[in-house]
Amino acid sequence: MSRVTLSRYLIEQTRSHNTPADLRFLIEVVARACKAISHQVSKGALGGVLGSMETENVQGEVQKKLDVLSNEILLEANEWGGHLAGMASEEMDNAYQIPGRYPKGAYLLVFDPLDGSSNIDVNVSVGTIFSVLRCPERNGENGDLGEDAFLQPGTRQVAAGYAIYGPQTMLMLTLGNGVKGFTLDRELGSFVLTHDNIKVPETTQEFAINMSNQRHWEPPVTRYVEELLAGKTGPLGKDYNMRWVAAMVADVHRILTRGGLFMYPRDSREPEKPGKLRLMYEANPMSFIIEQAGGASTNGVQRILDIQPTSLHQRVAVFLGSKEEVERVTAYHQN
Numbered sequence: 654m655s656r657v658t659l660s661r662y663l664i665e666q667t668r669s670h671n672t673p674a675d676l677r678f679l680i681e682v683v684a685r686a687c688k689a690i691s692h693q694v695s696k697g698a699l700g701g702v703l704g705s706m707e708t709e710n711v712q713g714e715v716q717k718k719l720d721v722l723s724n725e726i727l728l729e730a731n732e733w734g735g736h737l738a739g740m741a742s743e744e745m746d747n748a749y750q751i752p753g754r755y756p757k758g759a760y761l762l763v764f765d766p767l768d769g770s771s772n773i774d775v776n777v778s779v780g781t782i783f784s785v786l787r788c789p790e791r792n793g794e795n796g797d798l799g800e801d802a803f804l805q806p807g808t809r810q811v812a813a814g815y816a817i818y819g820p821q822t823m824l825m826l827t828l829g830n831g832v833k834g835f836t837l838d839r840e841l842g843s844f845v846l847t848h849d850n851i852k853v854p855e856t857t858q859e860f861a862i863n864m865s866n867q868r869h870w871e872p873p874v875t876r877y878v879e880e881l882l883a884g885k886t887g888p889l890g891k892d893y894n895m896r897w898v899a900a901m902v903a904d905v906h907r908i909l910t911r912g913g914l915f916m917y918p919r920d921s922r923e924p925e926k927p928g929k930l931r932l933m934y935e936a937n938p939m940s941f942i943i944e945q946a947g948g949a950s951t952n953g954v955q956r957i958l959d960i961q962p963t964s965l966h967q968r969v970a971v972f973l974g975s976k977e978e979v980e981r982v983t984a985y986h987q988n
């Protein structure tokens with residue numbers, strides 16, 4: 654059987670699902686940028702890319718050199734092609750304007766250029782997460798594109814994906830009709846379809862949460878995790894295993910591969926912020942992918958994809974993965 658590259662997959666999507674040519678181009682450009690980021694990440698100490706900058710991002714997190722480099726790679730790759738009306742990133746306070754010398758296009762690209770960046774210096778998996786929206790008509794036509802153009806619920810995403818830089822570099826992608834996984838062939842420099850029709854098992858015995866925050870959780874989460882830990886003789890009647898990579902990309906990738914439940918609940922450390930993860934470039938794209946693979950995703954109260962965003966960098970509680978457990982922990986919030 655001949656190998657299906659990302660390019661071929663996208664062309665076939667145009668034939669079978671009318672994927673527009675400019676969206677196809679956008680995905681190819683993002684994939685190319687992810688290859689460049691993968692290359693930089695893999696150099697490590699030899700490339701002088703480890704360690705931190707002296708700057709903080711809008712979230713007040715110290716930026717790693719690779720956070721900044723990955724952000725620049727994505728901006729440069731995407732600004733000139735005429736497929737975008739604007740970009741937004743975890744590493745930039747405001748929307749990025751397409752320079753006036755380039756044409757503008759129909760889409761908005763939102764990304765976390767290097768997710769899990771505390772893993773960089775210890776040589777553990779990191780990744781890039783991205784979400785594609787349509788730009789509302791006329792927004793930014795005469796002058797700058799405003800933040801409000803981006804504030805669309807996750808149901809409006811036309812594509813989402815992530816690249817994981819682990820033992821292999823993989824690109825996981827949804828265009829709204831299932832999830833496909835591509836593995837980077839480093840010799841040929843192309844992403845090859847290796848994981849067709851990805852499905853998250855409905856039931857699971859594995860969960861992921863940062864237990865060190867336990868004392869800050871809300872009662873429904875405390876109750877649920879106590880029940881998970883109680884195992885076979887507890888109310889859930891089975892033993893559970895726990896994993897925490899501390900890179901959402903890697904934890905979600907494991908769940909897409911073999912099932913599980915990922916939780917980053919709201920906690921009382923910073924009461925004005927509902928959780929740690931960001932809605933626009935972490936929770937929304939990952940929720941789109943997980944739902945497309947048959948899983949579920951909520952903030953404990955409602956489906957994440959239905960949330961109407963109010964700001965670019967807003968945070969959200971996240972419960973995503975195997976349906977049965979997402980539904981259980983969501984029901985506990987309703988009690």
Ligand code: F6P
Binds near residue numbers: 899
């Ligand atoms: O981007 C935020 C992030 O790094 C996620 O990738 C990851 O799931 C989480 O934070 C890790 O949080 P903590 O530092 O609490 O383990």
Ligand code: MN
Binds near residue numbers: 765767768769
């Ligand atoms: Mn992140």
